[in-house]
Amino acid sequence: MHRLARRLGLVLLLLGAAAAVAEVLTLVASGGTARVSLGTLWFAIAANSLVGTQAAIERTFGELGGSTFVTLLALPAWLVLGAPGLALWLLGRRERRGFG
Secondary structure (H helix, E strand, O other), X not given: OHHHHHHHHHXXXXXXXXXXXXXXXXXXXXXOOOOOEHHHHHHHHHHHHHHHHHHHHHHHHHHHHHHHHHHHHHOXXXXXXXXXXXXXXXXXXXXXXXXX
């Protein structure tokens, strides 16, 4: 279980780092006005799945779920991917056994 959490965390950290690089390049290219949100990234990769997921969340959880999902999509992609990745990576560490 530790190994799975650590590997999944590492994958999410790498994806978060890639999103951070994409955001820096986008900021440089746009003169500091454009950001790379999770929604922008998801729409660029698979727009149909984004629309379907949003509809399913609104149908299942109602208006509150839909507004929460939209808020999550507006966050920077590096944060949404990197924060859980860091948490999983740290949780996946094995305890070091010391002397005594």
